[in-house]
Amino acid sequence: MLGDRTVNVFTDEIMLGHDPKVDLPFVPSRVEKRVRHILKDLDFKWSYPEHPGRLTAITEYLEKNPIPGVEFKSGGSATYNQLARVHTASYLDHVFSLSGQSAWLDADTTAVSPNSINAALAAAGNAIAAVESVIKGECQSAFALVRPPGHHAEPVRARGFCIFNNVAVAAAHALARLGCERVLIVDWDAHHGNGTQDIFWADPDVLFFDTHCAAPFYPGSGHLEEVGAGFGEGYTINVPLPESAGDVAFEKVYRDILVPAAEHFKPDLVLVSAGFDPHRNDLALNLTYDGFKVITRIVQDIAEQHCQGRLAFILEGGYNLTSLAKGVHAVLEVLSGGNVPEVFETGVKEAEYAAEFHRSAFSDDE
Numbered sequence: 001m002l003g004d005r006t007v008n009v010f011t012d013e014i015m016l017g018h019d020p021k022v023d024l025p026f027v028p029s030r031v032e033k034r035v036r037h038i039l040k041d042l043d044f045k046w047s048y049p050e051h052p053g054r055l056t057a058i059t060e061y062l063e064k065n066p067i068p069g070v071e072f073k074s075g076g077s078a079t080y081n082q083l084a085r086v087h088t089a090s091y092l093d094h095v096f097s098l099s100g101q102s103a104w105l106d107a108d109t110t111a112v113s114p115n116s117i118n119a120a121l122a123a124a125g126n127a128i129a130a131v132e133s134v135i136k137g138e139c140q141s142a143f144a145l146v147r148p149p150g151h152h153a154e155p156v157r158a159r160g161f162c163i164f165n166n167v168a169v170a171a172a173h174a175l176a177r178l179g180c181e182r183v184l185i186v187d188w189d190a191h192h193g194n195g196t197q198d199i200f201w202a203d204p205d206v207l208f209f210d211t212h213c214a215a216p217f218y219p220g221s222g223h224l225e226e227v228g229a230g231f232g233e234g235y236t237i238n239v240p241l242p243e244s245a246g247d248v249a250f251e252k253v254y255r256d257i258l259v260p261a262a263e264h265f266k267p268d269l270v271l272v273s274a275g276f277d278p279h280r281n282d283l284a285l286n287l288t289y290d291g292f293k294v295i296t297r298i299v300q301d302i303a304e305q306h307c308q309g310r311l312a313f314i315l316e317g318g319y320n321l322t323s324l325a326k327g328v329h330a331v332l333e334v335l336s337g338g339n340v341p342e343v344f345e346t347g348v349k350e351a352e353y354a355a356e357f358h359r360s361a362f363s364d365d366e
């Protein structure tokens, strides 16, 4: 029942300060010139899609539609040392040097505004706070509503709207400081979590499981054959899916691949890189709110079975504001103890209803 379980939701208004404007005069650089050149050839006005309105859309919807058992909290900022577990010193020094400025960090769309570094530190810090709260047993599960997102950020590089790899920072913190030995990261964002994969590529302490829209969809990685290397071989699992993949396909993937993988790995903490761009509104995959509920319950059951329910979600992408807000709400309902519906292939329920409606028209029976 809703409210049977407590869910701590971590967020902070500091993260609204990350607000790159493509029209601002940016720090001159080769990358900036290249981005301007690309934008010049487009016949529509491009604005930064990963904007503060994403977070306010979610929090306003949750305020208007409260869920029993959900409590709002704020975490602090990540420290340099916490970030340095997954990013190089030269990368961190470069990012910190941009504090107070507007600049492009990477050719494929990552930019900063004057308050972005503080926002990014809060994003990683709130991800850590979410993990700490489930490890301490303050709640059954937690959700870090953060931005900028993190899963494309590599050890040495910002990519795809991501500056610090929030989920990786949280996982590394759990391993280094919170007594965890095996962390399962489930990434269901529509885009492949290339950064998280890179960071834990050779690490057998982190099982990385990623469902995403198949290449050449951005960022183009995440092929089946990418399974990790060295000691980490077998600890990366990629499931590329076609755009048409919906609720039934997702349920099958999570039950047939993730559940046995988790059974083998026996995690002591489960993290979810939760993007909401697999929702059909974002046109990359074909998931509905019911589909999000089903995969949330599967992940929740894995956490229950292997690690006393220790489960923390960290927000990644999702750009349609309606499905972003309602998607987070659907996940939180399940985390707080709500029911999970049965899922069908798109249109099958409607087809059955229509068949029933028309059945008598062609029958001689009264």
Ligand SMILES: [Zn+2]
Residues within 6 Å of the ligand: 189, 190, 191, 275, 277, 316, 317, 318
């Ligand atoms: Zn995404």
